[in-house]
Amino acid sequence: AQKITQTQPGMFVQEKEAVTLDCTYDTSDPSYGLFWYKQPSSGEMIFLIYQGSYDQQNATEGRYSLNFQKARKSANLVISASQLGDSAMYFCAMREVPRGGNTGKLIFGQGTTLQVKP
Amino acid sequence: GAVVSQHPSWVICKSGTSVKIECRSLDFQATTMFWYRQFPKQSLMLMATSNEGSKATYEQGVEKDKFLINHASLTLSTLTVTSAHPEDSSFYICSASRGGTDTQYFGPGTRLTVL
Numbered sequence: 001a002q003k004i005t006q007t008q009p010g011m012f013v014q015e016k017e018a019v020t021l022d023c024t025y026d027t028s029d030p031s032y033g034l035f036w037y038k039q040p041s042s043g044e045m046i047f048l049i050y051q052g053s054y055d056q057q058n059a060t061e062g063r064y065s066l067n068f069q070k071a072r073k074s075a076n077l078v079i080s081a082s083q084l085g086d087s088a089m090y091f092c093a094m095r096e097v098p099r100g101g102n103t104g105k106l107i108f109g110q111g112t113t114l115q116v117k118p
Numbered sequence: 119g120a121v122v123s124q125h126p127s128w129v130i131c132k133s134g135t136s137v138k139i140e141c142r143s144l145d146f147q148a149t150t151m152f153w154y155r156q157f158p159k160q161s162l163m164l165m166a167t168s169n170e171g172s173k174a175t176y177e178q179g180v181e182k183d184k185f186l187i188n189h190a191s192l193t194l195s196t197l198t199v200t201s202a203h204p205e206d207s208s209f210y211i212c213s214a215s216r217g218g219t220d221t222q223y224f225g226p227g228t229r230l231t232v233l
Contacts, residue, residue, distance in 0.1 A: 033219075043209055045162075045224035091161065105152070106213075106222060108161045 002027045004094050006109035013082045014117050020067070021077040021112045023092030033095040034075040035106065036066065040088040048090075051075055082116045089113050119145050122214050124225035131202055132233055139197045139228045141212030147192035148214035152222060153185075156209040168195050202232040 003026045013019035025034065036048040051059045051066045059066045067076040079086055089111045096104035121144040131137050141151055150169050154162040166182075168174040168189035176182045184206075186198040195214075199206055209229050213222035 035221075037224075043156075043211070043227040043229070045211065045213075045227075047221065047224075050221065089159075105164055105167060106162075107164075110161050111159075113159075 002029070002032075002094055002096060002107050004092055004107050004109035006092055006112050008112045009110070010113045010115070012115050012117060013079075013086075015084060016081055018078060018080045019082055019114065021079070021090050021092075021114065023075045023077065023109055025073050025075060025092075025094050027073075027094065029097050031097050033104075034066070034068070035093040035095065036064070036075075036077045037091045037093060038086075038088045039091060039111075045091075049077065079114075084116050084118060087114060087116045120223045121145055122148075122212065122223045122225040124210075124212055124228050126228060127226060128229040128231075130231045130233065133203055134201055136198055136200045137202055137230060139199075139210055139212075139230075141195045141197070141214065141225050143193045143214040143223070146214075146216055146223075148195075149192065149217040150215045151189055151195040152213045152215075153187060153195075153197050154211045154213070156211060156227075158209075162211060165197075199230065202230070204232045206230065207232045 005024045032053045034051045038046040049061045049064045051068045058068050063080045065078045091111045092109040093106045123142045125140045153165045156162050165180045166174045166176045168187050170189050174187035189195040211227040212225045215222045
């Protein structure tokens with residue numbers, strides 16, 4: 001069975017510093033997708049970054065980068081130059097292989113609450 | 119593009135009543151919609167997957183007679199919580215996808231409080 005684990009319930013970071021949020025996963029499928037979402041207190045799920053299992057390079061999107069280590073089954077999110085607006089809950093998710101043309105399900109980790117200190 | 123809306127954004131109802139939550143894809147056709155439930159400070163739990171024109175597939179432990187899902191068109195799915203009880207109070211989030219390897223686009227969520 002597929003599983004996503006986020007072991008950091010809460011993290012603090014000083015404004016303008018970088019922070020790494022951990023995520024490990026387990027799957028027997030060779031093809032999968034890994035996502036990171038941000039959920040501020042308003043509740044909306046904001047897509048941050050995506051990494052495909054066959055992607056050769058680590059994904060980057062602005063201040064967000066994904067440290068993908070396939071052999072270790074980890075997909076850590078790195079946020080550079082933290083801002084006060086980055087304070088939120090962050091979820092790592094893995095998408096199952098799509099079947100029959102339907103979109104695969106997302107399996108979410110437990111989440112990490114990040115607080116950025118001024 | 120790829121905007122998903124939910125209505126209402128919040129609702130308070132009395133125990134025993136039914137509540138309907140709508141999920142709409144505003145600028146794309148969604149062949150698949152997902153419904154999630156989230157308790158405070160917890161992760162999203164998938165309740166069911168619905169494909170347009172067919173019956174929803176419920177996750178283990180989710181009562182399909184209590185949480186009725188209808189995906190009658192490519193832009194609208196509804197979740198009806200029947201005979202709601204206080205323990206059904208939660209944050210309900212939908213997502214929509216064009217299918218295949220397309221990503222899921224999330225709605226803003228609906229906060230349900232059952233008194």
